[in-house]
Every structure is written in C-alpha cells, then in structure tokens.
Amino acid sequence: MDSLIAIISVGVIGTVLGVVIGIVAKVFAVDVDERIEQVEEMLPGANCGGCGFAGCADFAKGVVAEKATPAQCPVCSREDVVAISDYLGIAAEEKEKMVALVRCSGDIPNTQRSLYNGVRDCQSAVLVAGGAKGCDYGCLGFGSCAEACPFGAIEMRAGLAIVHKDLCVGCENCVAACPKELIKMVPAAATTHVYCNSPEKGAAKRKVCQTACIACRKCVKASGEEDYMEIDGFLIRSNYENPPSADLVEAAACPTTALRVDTEHAKGAYGGEA
Amino acid sequence: MSDKPRKFKGGVHPNDSKALSAHKPIQEAPLLDSYKVIMHQNIGAPPELLVKKGDEVKKGTLLAKAGGFVSVPLHSPTSGTIKMIDKVPGPTGISVPCIEIAADGEDEWDSPFEPITDWKTTDPVELRQRVWDAGVVGMGGAAFPSHVKLSPPDDKKIDMLILNGAECEPYLTADHRLMLENAKEVVIGGSILARILGLESCVIGVENNKPDAVEMLKKAAANHSVHVQDLPVNYPQGAEKQLIYAITGREVPVGALPMDIGCVVQNVASAAAVYEAVVNGRPSIDRITTVTGKPLVDPGNWKFRIGTPISKALELAGGITEQPAKLLLGGPMMGIAQSSLDVTTMKNTSGILLIAQDEVSQYTSEPCIRCGRCVDCCPMQILPATISQAVENHRFDWAEQLNVMACIECGSCSYSCPSHRPLNQQFKRAKVEIRAGLRKKG
Numbered sequence: 250m251d252s253l254i255a256i257i258s259v260g261v262i263g264t265v266l267g268v269v270i271g272i273v274a275k276v277f278a279v280d281v282d283e284r285i286e287q288v289e290e291m292l293p294g295a296n297c298g299g300c301g302f303a304g305c306a307d308f309a310k311g312v313v314a315e316k317a318t319p320a321q322c323p324v325c326s327r328e329d330v331v332a333i334s335d336y337l338g339i340a341a342e343e344k345e346k347m348v349a350l351v352r353c354s355g356d357i358p359n360t361q362r363s364l365y366n367g368v369r370d371c372q373s374a375v376l377v378a379g380g381a382k383g384c385d386y387g388c389l390g391f392g393s394c395a396e397a398c399p400f401g402a403i404e405m406r407a408g409l410a411i412v413h414k415d416l417c418v419g420c421e422n423c424v425a426a427c428p429k430e431l432i433k434m435v436p437a438a439a440t441t442h443v444y445c446n447s448p449e450k451g452a453a454k455r456k457v458c459q460t461a462c463i464a465c466r467k468c469v470k471a472s473g474e475e476d477y478m479e480i481d482g483f484l485i486r487s488n489y490e491n492p493p494s495a496d497l498v499e500a501a502a503c504p505t506t507a508l509r510v511d512t513e514h515a516k517g518a519y520g521g522e523a
Numbered sequence: 524m525s526d527k528p529r530k531f532k533g534g535v536h537p538n539d540s541k542a543l544s545a546h547k548p549i550q551e552a553p554l555l556d557s558y559k560v561i562m563h564q565n566i567g568a569p570p571e572l573l574v575k576k577g578d579e580v581k582k583g584t585l586l587a588k589a590g591g592f593v594s595v596p597l598h599s600p601t602s603g604t605i606k607m608i609d610k611v612p613g614p615t616g617i618s619v620p621c622i623e624i625a626a627d628g629e630d631e632w633d634s635p636f637e638p639i640t641d642w643k644t645t646d647p648v649e650l651r652q653r654v655w656d657a658g659v660v661g662m663g664g665a666a667f668p669s670h671v672k673l674s675p676p677d678d679k680k681i682d683m684l685i686l687n688g689a690e691c692e693p694y695l696t697a698d699h700r701l702m703l704e705n706a707k708e709v710v711i712g713g714s715i716l717a718r719i720l721g722l723e724s725c726v727i728g729v730e731n732n733k734p735d736a737v738e739m740l741k742k743a744a745a746n747h748s749v750h751v752q753d754l755p756v757n758y759p760q761g762a763e764k765q766l767i768y769a770i771t772g773r774e775v776p777v778g779a780l781p782m783d784i785g786c787v788v789q790n791v792a793s794a795a796a797v798y799e800a801v802v803n804g805r806p807s808i809d810r811i812t813t814v815t816g817k818p819l820v821d822p823g824n825w826k827f828r829i830g831t832p833i834s835k836a837l838e839l840a841g842g843i844t845e846q847p848a849k850l851l852l853g854g855p856m857m858g859i860a861q862s863s864l865d866v867t868t869m870k871n872t873s874g875i876l877l878i879a880q881d882e883v884s885q886y887t888s889e890p891c892i893r894c895g896r897c898v899d900c901c902p903m904q905i906l907p908a909t910i911s912q913a914v915e916n917h918r919f920d921w922a923e924q925l926n927v928m929a930c931i932e933c934g935s936c937s938y939s940c941p942s943h944r945p946l947n948q949q950f951k952r953a954k955v956e957i958r959a960g961l962r963k964k965g
Contacts, residue, residue: 362863
C-alpha cells in the first residue's frame with residue numbers, strides 16, 4: 250500500500266512539473282537564428298581567436314549580425330569563405346593570406362653567450378640578464394611563441410623559432426607572445442625576407458651574430474630599379490608592397506645569409522641550424 | 524623604543540662568507556684612462572643628457588639633469604673630455620646608453636654647488652634640494668632617488684627615520700667597512716636626513732655580526748641624537764619592511780609604502796653620500812664596492828667612481844686563480860648574473876662577486892614536493908609553492924590573489940627549495956605580467 254502511494258504521488262508531481270516546463274519552454278522560448286549554428290558548422294572550430302572574437306561560435310554570431318565578414322577568419326580557406334558567403338547571400342571578400350615571420354636567424358651555435366638554466370620561457374628569460382644570447386633584439390629561443398601557436402606551425406630548432414608557412418594560418422597568437430616583438434605578419438605570397446631585427450650598427454651586430462643584416466645594401470643594389478627592399482637605418486627589410494622573389498637571394502649574394510627564402514630557412518638549408 | 528629588536532617571521536641563514544673581505548680597509552681605486560658612465564642609474568625617469576661629444580668636463584660637472592621628479596642628475600666622475608656617447612652592456616644584460624669620458628689625469632673638481640657647513644640651521648627644503656642636486660639614490664641596491672623618500676605628502680606624518688646598515692646579503696662588506704671607517708659621516712648624514720624630515724633623531728639598524736661597526740657608530744653617535752640598534756642575523760634583515768618591523772614593530776600593509784606607516788628608510792651609504800653633498804659640497808660620483816669571491820687573489824673593498832668597468836675592478840682584486848662559474852653584480856641572493864666584463868659600476872653596485880665552479884651546481888628543477896620550506900622562510904608570509912603553481916599555469920590572476928605583488932624578491936624561497944624550483948624568477952615574471960595588465964586597464 251505504501252509503495253503504491255509513493256508511485257502515484259511521484260507520478261502526479263512528475264506530470265504537473267512536466268506540464269509547467271512545457272508551458273515555460275513555449276512562453277519564454279529564445280529565438281536562435283539557425284544561420285548562426287550553420288555558419289559555426291562551416292567554420293574550422295579551432296577557436297584560435299585570430300579573428301578577434303572569443304572563438305568560432307562568437308565569430309559566427311558576429312558574421313550573421315554583419316559585424317564581421319567571413320574573410321576575417323584567418324584559418325578559413327578561400328572555398329570556406331565562399332561557401333559561408335553563399336550561404337548568407339553576401340559577396341565573398343577577397344583577402345590576402347598573411348603568415349607570421351620571425352625576423353631572426355640567430356640560433357644557439359651562432360649567438361649564445363652564456364648559460365641559462367632558469368624558467369624555460371621567453372618572458373622569464375628576458376628578466377634574467379636578457380636571456381642566453383648575445384643579441385638584445387633577437388629570438389630568445391625558449392619557444393613562448395611555439396607554445397602560443399594553436400596550429401603547431403612554429404618549430405624550435407637550436408634555440409630559434411622557425412615558422413612553417415604551410416601550417417601557419419595567420420591567427421597572430423604568436424605575435425603577442427614574443428617579448429622582443431620579433432614576429433611580424435607578412436603576406437604569404439612573399440617568399441624572401443631579411444631574418445634580422447637588430448637596429449644596431451653592422452659591426453656591433455657581427456660581434457654577437459654571424460647571420461645578422463649588416464646593411465651592406467647588396468640586396469638593394471641587386472634589386473636595380475625595383476624597390477624590393479626598404480632601408481631602415483642599419484637594417485634592411487623586404488618591401489611587402491612589392492616583395493622580392495626568391496631570385497633576389499642569389500642575385501644579391503647576401504654575405505651573412507640574413508636574406509633568405511622562407512622555405513629554405515624552414516628546411517635549415519642555410520647551415521648552422523640543422 | 525625597546526632595545527630588544529623584534530624578530531620577523533621567516534628568513535634564512537646562508538653562509539655569509541664575509542670573512543673574505545670584512546677585514547680589508549677601503550682603498551681608493553686608482554684613476555682610470557676612461558670611464559663609461561651608464562646614463563640611467565636610478566629607478567624612475569632617465570635623466571636628460573646635457574653634454575655632447577668633445578665637451579670638456581671637470582670632476583663633478585653635470586652630465587645630465589633630472590628627467591622628472593622621480594629622477595636624479597648625473598655628474599662626471601673625473602675631469603676630461605666626452606669621448607663618445609655610446610652603448611655598453613648594462614647590468615640587466617641589455618645594452619644601455621652611456622657617456623664615455625676620457626680622463627685628462629688632472630682629476631680637477633668643479634662641483635656644481637658649495638658646501639653647507641651650517642646645516643643645523645639651514646632650511647630643510649634647501650637641504651632636500653641639495654640631496655636631489657647631488658644625485659643621491661638608494662645605494663643599497665634599488666637606486667631609488669633619495670629625495671623622493673624625503674618628500675612625503677602633507678597627509679603622511681613621518682615619525683621614524685631608519686638608516687639601513689644591516690647588510691644581510693652574504694659576501695658584501697662595503698657598508699660594514701663604511702660604518703667602521705666613516706662612522707662620523709654616516710651619523711651626520713643621518714642627522715641631516717632627520718632634519719629634512721623634521722625629526723629630532725634617527726635609528727641606525729646594524730646586524731650584530733658586525734660588532735666593531737656597531738661600536739664605532741655608537742662612539743660617533745655619542746654627541747648626536749642618533750640611536751644605534753643591533754639586530755639579529757637573519758636574511759633578509761636589511762629588506763626595508765623587515766627592518767622596519769624589527770625596529771618599530773610596525774608592519775607595512777600590502778601595496779603600501781613605509782611612508783604610510785610613518786617610516787623612512789635610507790641606506791647608510793646614501794647617508795654618507797648626503798654628508799658628502801651637504802658638508803663637503805660634492806655630488807654622488809663614487810661608492811664603496813666589495814669585490815669578492817673565492818676565485819679572486821685579493822678580495823677587498825674599493826671606492827670606485829661610477830663608470831668603472833668590472834674588468835678593472837677584478838684586476839684591482841689581483842685577478843683570478845681559477846675559472847669562475849658565475850659573475851654577479853650585488854650579493855649571491857639578489858645579485859644579477861652578468862655576461863660581460865664591460866659592464867660598469869653604478870651608484871647602486873654594492874658588490875662584484877665571483878662564484879667558483881665548485882660552489883655552484885647546474886641543476887634542473889624538479890616538481891614541488893609540498894614540503895613547505897618556502898612557506899616557512901618567506902619573510903612576507905606569502906605562499907611561494909602555491910604561487911609557483913599559479914605562474915606555471917599562466918594564472919596570473921590567481922597569483923595576484925595570492926599576493927605575489929607583496930614579494931620582495933629576496934630569494935629565500937629559491938634558496939631553501941630542495942627541488943631547486945626557480946620560485947623567485949617565476950614571481951618576478953608574475954609581477955611584470957600583473958603590472959602590464961594594470962597598465963592596459965589604465
């Protein structure tokens with residue numbers, strides 16, 4: 250008898266609550282734009298934050314609300330952007346793919362000056378005698394950028410951060426992680442870069458690093474009439490408005506190999522870092 | 524005031540190794556051919572350069588003027604010509620601007636101000652201005668401009684001036700020798716500082732492993748209202764907050780300054796520099812530095828002009844008998860490792876220390892074993908082990924909640940850790956991150 254009362258009372262309570270929940274769900278229903286879910290499905294789902302939103306779901310909301318364009322996602326391929334744009338019935342924007350560039354070629358055999366056995370991250374190393382390398386401006390080599398990269402595009406090789414361009418999606422997470430502000434976003438189409446960031450005079454740079462840009466201007470001369478290279482004090486940079494091609498490396502015969510082709514640099518073709 | 528000082532909680536007792544240089548009298552370092560004076564020698568704003576290449580300067584000529592209130596002027600350590608305005612490796616490992624002076628050997632004074640002999644009747648405001656004009660900074664290590672501490676806001680009433688002669692850092696004996704040989708200067712300097720603050724007296728705190736210095740100071744203080752307090756030996760007894768507690772029993776709240784609880788602390792070497800500035804009318808251009816360590820032939824205490832390269836200091840100490848493992852500016856607990864002998868001495872270089880190969884070991888950090896030694900020895904009573912965990916996980920907000928900002932970076936936790944965890948460095952990092960976060964918020 251007791252058990253019967255229990256079963257009936259629980260049953261009644263259940264039914265009543267069920268009805269209440271049903272009514273509440275109808276009355277207080279929140280309209281979710283199904284387009285948001287659809288767009289989120291089409292996004293890569295890496296939640297890298299490269300778009301400036303809190304993640305892919307937030308970005309999808311932004312795109313549907315027209316606060317952002319699909320092309321702002323750095324990870325989406327051209328096809329993905331077109332697919333999302335078609336789905337939403339908006340025009341697909343053209344966007345240049347950007348990749349990260351670590352403007353340093355100073356690996357440990359090349360630039361180490363002292364032993365360091367403190368905390369293995371760049372922000373901490375900077376606090377103790379500026380790290381283990383001789384150059385004040387170069388890569389510290391403890392891989393804070395590699396750790397920040399959600400796509401595994403940065404490899405630490407002999408204490409030098411090397412970006413693998415095919416894996417880099419341009420989310421810019423590494424840019425903020427580098428305490429030396431060494432990482433710059435450059436167009437993926439540009440292949441030839443100056444792997445040096447030191448504004449010091451040539452002689453001072455050569456003292457601490459064998460592969461620094463010494464501003465000899467051979468590359469500028471080799472460019473001829475074209476303004477492939479920009480001069481900035483004692484440092485020369487590729488002009489990304491009119492980037493040089495890989496041929497310039499051979500034509501310029503950079504005496505320190507600071508001017509390099511990115512794929513060769515990543516392969517370790519310049520000696521020292523293999 | 525009771526004569527028995529209080530013991531602050533925590534602290535460690537590293538081997539003090541002071542015997543290497545404690546008995547060596549202060550020697551005047553010989554005049555060099557050139558000095559490379561680092562421009563930015565103080566905490567706060569860098570000074571503004573006043574000279575250019577080729578200028579003739581005398582000893583004491585103003586090289587740069589204060590670049591703001593929290594900044595001090597810089598004076599030439601000798602007479603000669605400005606050879607170059609260049610860069611030298613700085614003590615933090617980053618190259619910093621310096622002024623190179625080629626000495627003419629005359630070493631002729633041209634002090635920018637006159638001595639004030641009747642300081643007992645001089646307006647305190649004028650005395651304070653003199654301290655600023657002379658470029659006096661905290662010579663214990665922080666290099667905080669002294670005049671700033673002497674300018675408390677109107678709503679903060681100062682009733683205690685403490686001169687810090689604890690010198691708790693192992694190996695260093697510069698302050699010890701100063702108090703022993705120049706006790707009168709320290710005492711009068713202290714009296715001048717007290718006058719600036721409107722106080723009748725001051726207290727000099729000295730660790731009791733320097734009984735000879737205590738005795739000399741007491742003798743010198745006989746005719747002045749300066750009290751000499753000997754303190755128990757416990758690192759970091761010379762840390763500002765620990766010293767205040769030991770002498771007054773007052774605790775500085777987290778995030779507050781000694782000035783908030785009515786105290787001002789100045790290093791004894793700064794007090795001696797104040798004496799020089801006021802009574803002799805000489806700017807702060809030199810300091811006593813201990814050059815020590817097992818690898819040195821003849822460790823000792825020298826009076827170096829600012830801008831003396833470390834290599835010259837090591838030569839004076841007789842050179843080395845064995846290859847050292849480490850070179851530090853400052854003591855072994857808080858000193859900074861150097862990678863170049865071209866670094867030059869500054870107003871806050873209290874020691875140049877070489878550590879022998881057999882005195883250090885290259886270790887790797889192990890996981891925390893939760894033994895709690897760091898918690899026991901932390902003089903600020905924070906939780907190093909837990910904060911370390913927060914920092915390792917990039918939880919700087921958590922570290923902030925755990926009061927990492929109260930850390931005085933004394934290194935007691937790292938010293939006591941059996942797992943060799945780089946606790947001190949992690950906290951330095953956390954403090955930098957938290958300060959950067961605050962700046963972003965505005």
